[in-house]
Every structure is written in C-alpha cells, then in structure tokens.
Amino acid sequence: MTRQSLVRDLLRCPRCRGEFDEWEGATSLRCRTCGSEYPVTNNVPRxxxxxxxxxxxxxxxxxxxxxxxxxxxxxxxxxxxxxxxxxxxxxxxxxxxxxxxxxxxxxxxxxxxxxxxxxxxxxxxxxxxxxxxxxxxxxxxxxxxxxxxxxxxxxxxxxxxxxxxxxxxxxxxxxxxxxxxxxxxxxxxKNILPQEWINSGLRALTSRLPARVLEPLCVGLSLIGGIPIANKILNKVANFSNHPDWTLRVCDTFDWYAPRYQxxxxxxxxxxxxxxxxxxxxxxxxxxxxxxxxxxxxxxxxxxxxxxxxxxxxxx
Ligand SMILES: C[S@@+](CC[C@H](N)C(=O)[O-])C[C@H]1O[C@@H](n2cnc3c(N)ncnc32)[C@H](O)[C@@H]1O
Known part of the structure; x- marks a missing residue:
C-alpha cells in the first residue's frame, strides 16, 4: 500500500466523506466533493x-x-x-x-x-x-x-x-x-467501588494540574513503584506503575493521572x-x-x- 493508494482507497473527508485528490508529495489534501483542505506535515495527514x-x-x-x-x-x-x-x-x-x-x-x-x-x-x-x-x-x-x-x-x-x-x-x-x-x-x-471513588477523587485533581506540576508527582509515585512488596500492595489503593523499567514507570503513571477522560x-x-x-x-x-x-x-x-x-x- 503506497501512501497514494491509501489516500485513494481508504481515507475520506471527515466533513462530507468525499474522496481526496491524490497525495503524491502534497503538503495538503483536498476533498473532491466539498473542497475542504487538510495539511500534511511530517508525512501525516492532519x-x-x-x-x-x-x-x-x-x-x-x-x-x-x-x-x-x-x-x-x-x-x-x-x-x-x-x-x-x-x-x-x-x-x-x-x-x-x-x-x-x-x-x-x-x-x-x-x-x-x-x-x-x-x-x-x-x-x-x-x-x-x-x-x-x-x-x-x-x-x-x-x-x-x-x-x-x-x-x-x-x-x-x-x-x-x-x-x-x-x-x-x-x-x-x-x-x-x-x-x-x-x-x-x-x-x-472497573474496580470495586471504594477504589473507583478514590481514583475519581484523585483524578479530578490531577487531570487539571499542569504537566510541569503533575510530572514530578508521578516521579515520586514511581519511586514507590520501585519498592518491592509495598509497590504491589499500595497500588491497590491509588494507582501507580510498578514496571521494572524507570522510564515506563513514570510514563505509565503520568498516563494514568493526566488524561481528561478515563x-x-x-x-x-x-x-x-x-x-x-x-x-x-x-x-x-x-x-x-x-x-x-x-x-x-x-x-x-x-x-x-x-x-x-x-x-x-x-x-x-
Ligand atoms: C494510553 S494511549 C495508548 C497508545 C497506544 N495504543 C499504546 O498502547 O502505546 C491512548 C491514546 O489514545 C489517543 N486518543 C484518545 N482519544 C482519541 C480519539 N478520539 N481519537 C483518536 N485517538 C484518541 C490518545 O491521543 C493516546 O495517544
């Protein structure tokens, strides 16, 4: 599947479902039906x-x-x-x-x-x-x-x-x-109700924090995530990753507390x-x-x- 055939065969305009003009090195895609234009940057249609x-x-x-x-x-x-x-x-x-x-x-x-x-x-x-x-x-x-x-x-x-x-x-x-x-x-x-309540309460706060504040908190939780035994018990109360790899531990913990919807x-x-x-x-x-x-x-x-x-x- 070349990118051209992808555009022709699979991609459709999100506004009207019309087909696009061929891609071929273009910096934008144009819908043949409604004329809407979408940028293509770093080879990614936006x-x-x-x-x-x-x-x-x-x-x-x-x-x-x-x-x-x-x-x-x-x-x-x-x-x-x-x-x-x-x-x-x-x-x-x-x-x-x-x-x-x-x-x-x-x-x-x-x-x-x-x-x-x-x-x-x-x-x-x-x-x-x-x-x-x-x-x-x-x-x-x-x-x-x-x-x-x-x-x-x-x-x-x-x-x-x-x-x-x-x-x-x-x-x-x-x-x-x-x-x-x-x-x-x-x-x-879905976890048991007390876990769901604690999590909703925590996330109501954390998902509103700016990343520069939330990230150090996730680093702190990730330190606990590296402590044997404690990391398997405490995260039944409030979630944090206990992945053995530090980068994944911080990323997974941020991934839990930052998103608007969960x-x-x-x-x-x-x-x-x-x-x-x-x-x-x-x-x-x-x-x-x-x-x-x-x-x-x-x-x-x-x-x-x-x-x-x-x-x-x-x-x-
Ligand atoms: C936890 S990540 C999982 C990413 C990947 N599946 C993985 O496991 O590495 C969730 C992803 O869903 C994407 N996402 C959330 N809402 C979306 C939507 N309405 N349309 C497309 N992607 C969405 C987010 O941008 C995010 O990259």
Missing amino acids: LSGEPYVASFGRQWNRYDVERPEEDEATFRVKTGTDASALSGQLVLDAGCGGGRYSKLVARHGARVVGVDLSSAVEKAATLCADLPNATIVQADLLNLPLVEHTFDFVFSIGVLHHTPDAREAFRQVARRVRPGGKLAVWLYR SHHTLDELKAWFADEGFVDIEELRPARSGRFYDWAYRNNLVIGSGVNVVGTRSR
Whole structure:
C-alpha cells in the first residue's frame, strides 16, 4: 500500500466523506466533493485538531517507550495474535499513540494505518519513517475518516476509554473491520467501588494540574513503584506503575493521572458491545501476569489499571 493508494482507497473527508485528490508529495489534501483542505506535515495527514489529548502528545513525544521484545509479547497477549501472523494483511491501529505497535506489525509485513488524535503522531511517524507500509494519520476515532468494512485486523490497546464516548468510539472502530476480519480491544477494568471513588477523587485533581506540576508527582509515585512488596500492595489503593523499567514507570503513571477522560468497564459490557456490532467467536483474553495473589486480586476486580480484553470476528 503506497501512501497514494491509501489516500485513494481508504481515507475520506471527515466533513462530507468525499474522496481526496491524490497525495503524491502534497503538503495538503483536498476533498473532491466539498473542497475542504487538510495539511500534511511530517508525512501525516492532519484530519483533526487535538481537542482534549494534549497530555498524550506530551508523554509519547517525551518518553521513549518502544521496547521491541516486550511490545511483541504485549501485542500477542492483548490482541490474541502474533504480529508475524499479520504479514500482508491490512491492519488498523486505533489510537496508535507513539506508534510502538504500528511499527511492530509493519516490521512483520502488515500494511498498517495508525490513527491518533494527539501530537503523538509525530513520534509515531518518526518511529515508522523507514517503513513505507505504515501510514500515520491524525484523526478522531469519534469521526473516523476511513472507509467502513475494509480492514482485515483492527486493534485498539488502551484507547477507547480515553474518549468522551467509549461506546461510540467502539462502534466507529468496529465498523472498519471487514466481514470475517478480527477486532481486539483492551479497556480499563472497573474496580470495586471504594477504589473507583478514590481514583475519581484523585483524578479530578490531577487531570487539571499542569504537566510541569503533575510530572514530578508521578516521579515520586514511581519511586514507590520501585519498592518491592509495598509497590504491589499500595497500588491497590491509588494507582501507580510498578514496571521494572524507570522510564515506563513514570510514563505509565503520568498516563494514568493526566488524561481528561478515563472510563472503566466490565467484561460483560465489552462482550455485549462486540455482540451488538455483529461479532461472533467473542473471547476474553487473559493477562500474561499470574500468581496466586495476582489471580485472586484480578478475579475480584482489585487490580487498578488492569484491563478487560476481548477479541471477536465480524460476521456481517
Ligand atoms: C494510553 S494511549 C495508548 C497508545 C497506544 N495504543 C499504546 O498502547 O502505546 C491512548 C491514546 O489514545 C489517543 N486518543 C484518545 N482519544 C482519541 C480519539 N478520539 N481519537 C483518536 N485517538 C484518541 C490518545 O491521543 C493516546 O495517544
């Protein structure tokens, strides 16, 4: 898929769904139907502004979080598919952030479109610069400027719960899967009520703090995240990452406390969304992590920041 054919075959005007003129080195795209023009910079068509996702632009451009081996394993767990199995397929990374998973699947030979609303697309475009089979687009999943029923495989890891309407974002993403194609979605799990209350209270404050104030707080929490045992118990009260890698720990903690929107969901809710959108073979994907304490806490919805993760096949 060249960028030209991407524009012709897949991209549509977010205002009127019209087709674009050919891309070919252009610095803007023009809709053939309504004449709207959209800039193309750093090889990224800019089909939307970034209304509420500035914190993501900051974090993904600031922290280098690509860890090829870990990303490969995480992708397998959270999509139920080995990236190498996607070679030759048309894949949508819905909410690509800094582009670590777009790059991974493109390296394995998939034709990938990575869509994100934030300026994280700069990082994603840089990560994927040497991969002509990967195209990054700045656009809104709630008004997704891509042709429906086209992609062989669509995945969305940790994204839809950061939109103001996760259900609608799911619908938009699900509609891009072709009949017989697959969709894998990972969303934050709903925890027990006291945890939800504490978290909402904390985030009501932190999501309003400027990044220069919030970031040092996240560094502090990340120090606790490195203390053995305490890090596994205290983060059942207030979330912080206990990832062994310092950069990921700070980035993940900021990722929790900074975003404007963060909704939490149940497994039954997510499975019902798949069924309502015409998916079959709907399966839960379990986390890689296990252990007696973790399994017990996960089963009882006590692990803050853990997910509900489902894969399904579009039947119609
Ligand atoms: C936690 S990040 C996950 C990024 C990537 N999937 C990963 O795991 O590395 C969530 C991403 O969702 C993007 N996002 C939030 N709302 C969006 C929307 N309406 N349309 C497109 N992207 C959106 C944010 O900009 C952010 O990069």
